Amino acid sequence: MRYKVPFFISIPIIFSIILFISYIFFSSYNQLSYILHPISIILFIIILTLIGILEWINDLIFQKKLKLLKKEERKIFLKKNEGNYFYSLYKFIFNDPKVVYQNVKKIDHGFDGIIELDNKLPVWWIHLFYFTIIISIIYFISYLFLDFSNPYNEYNIDYKNQLKSIKIFEKNSPQATIETSLYKKDLINNGKNLFLENCSTCHKEDGSGNIGPNLTDNYWINVLEKNLYKNIFSIIWNGSKKNPTMRAFGRSGEIKGNDIEKISSYVYFINRKKEKPIKCKLPQGDIVPDWK
Numbered sequence: 460m461r462y463k464v465p466f467f468i469s470i471p472i473i474f475s476i477i478l479f480i481s482y483i484f485f486s487s488y489n490q491l492s493y494i495l496h497p498i499s500i501i502l503f504i505i506i507l508t509l510i511g512i513l514e515w516i517n518d519l520i521f522q523k524k525l526k527l528l529k530k531e532e533r534k535i536f537l538k539k540n541e542g543n544y545f546y547s548l549y550k551f552i553f554n555d556p557k558v559v560y561q562n563v564k565k566i567d568h569g570f571d572g573i574i575e576l577d578n579k580l581p582v583w584w585i586h587l588f589y590f591t592i593i594i595s596i597i598y599f600i601s602y603l604f605l606d607f608s609n610p611y612n613e614y615n616i617d618y619k620n621q622l623k624s625i626k627i628f629e630k631n632s633p634q635a636t637i638e639t640s641l642y643k644k645d646l647i648n649n650g651k652n653l654f655l656e657n658c659s660t661c662h663k664e665d666g667s668g669n670i671g672p673n674l675t676d677n678y679w680i681n682v683l684e685k686n687l688y689k690n691i692f693s694i695i696w697n698g699s700k701k702n703p704t705m706r707a708f709g710r711s712g713e714i715k716g717n718d719i720e721k722i723s724s725y726v727y728f729i730n731r732k733k734e735k736p737i738k739c740k741l742p743q744g745d746i747v748p749d750w751k
């Protein structure tokens with residue numbers, strides 16, 4: 460019997476298999492690019508060409524066989540082969556049980572009286588089995604020698620991509636400036652960490668002052684703005700004109716605008732807080748009684 464699988468069935472099936480394989484191997488690189496990965500496309504074209512050639516050869520053999528048959532035999536043969544593809548598929552999957560039992564080898568256990576049918580496995584099943592073997596070999600080799608499908612390498616690649624996308628995000632997302640920045644309560648915790656990293660050597664962990672002045676009192680050397688929060692932001696951004704030890708963290712690019720917003724929120728918070736550090740540096744500058 461000769462069943463020709465129609466193209467509207469075979470092509471989508473091949474396409475989905477290749478898509479599936481590409482997904483396994485390339486998905487970690489970039490979520491969508493695997494569909495259009497050059498290797499997937501080339502594989503698809505190669506397999507289609509091979510199937511075309513096979514079909515062509517099969518057709519040639521089929522025609523040759525037909526010619527060799529006698530007239531009556533040919534009629535019977537053609538009758539057997541005619542009919543819808545789906546009908547033959549149905550017959551193939553749900554074989555007529557009578558036919559199955561007639562042609563099947565029986566294994567006689569003898570001692571327990573059970574008779575076992577030694578059925579032939581369906582062709583599609585056997586092919587699926589070969590397919591899994593081939594895939595496992597490909598997978599094993601690529602696991603050993605190539606980047607993809609190795610979880611450690613995949614992790615590293617993903618990690619690098621993540622860092623890259625964070626950088627791109629930071630580049631494209633607008634940074635806070637003196638004009639746009641506002642005190643935000645939910646930035647205080649982040650700000651504290653940044654303060655400990657960048658400022659505590661000169662202002663102490665609690666802001667009570669060391670080389671730099673106490674940041675928790677109402678005395679200020681630098682009054683650049685009318686608003687306390689903006690004043691803090693401005694000093695961190697521009698540094699102190701009176702004493703270069705307090706450098707221009709923002710303008711020099713040492714700390715980005717968004718991070719200065721976090722630090723300023725923290726400094727504003729500890730300055731407005733009722734509880735003050737027990738030991739503070741003596742007041743420096745002038746008292747500012749009413750900030751806007």
Ligand code: HEC
Pocket residue numbers: 654657658659660661662670671672674678679680681682691694695699700701702704705706708722726743744
């Ligand atoms: C190398 C030491 C040093 C570091 C680091 C430093 N500061 Fe200062 N800071 C100073 C000094 C010294 C002054 C006093 C400047 C002046 O006399 O005008 C000062 C002043 C300030 C003032 C103004 C205080 C006032 O009374 O005018 C603020 C606010 C401030 N610093 C915040 C920070 C923050 C926030 C950081 C961390 C990003 C930081 N400083 C890091 C040394 C430092």
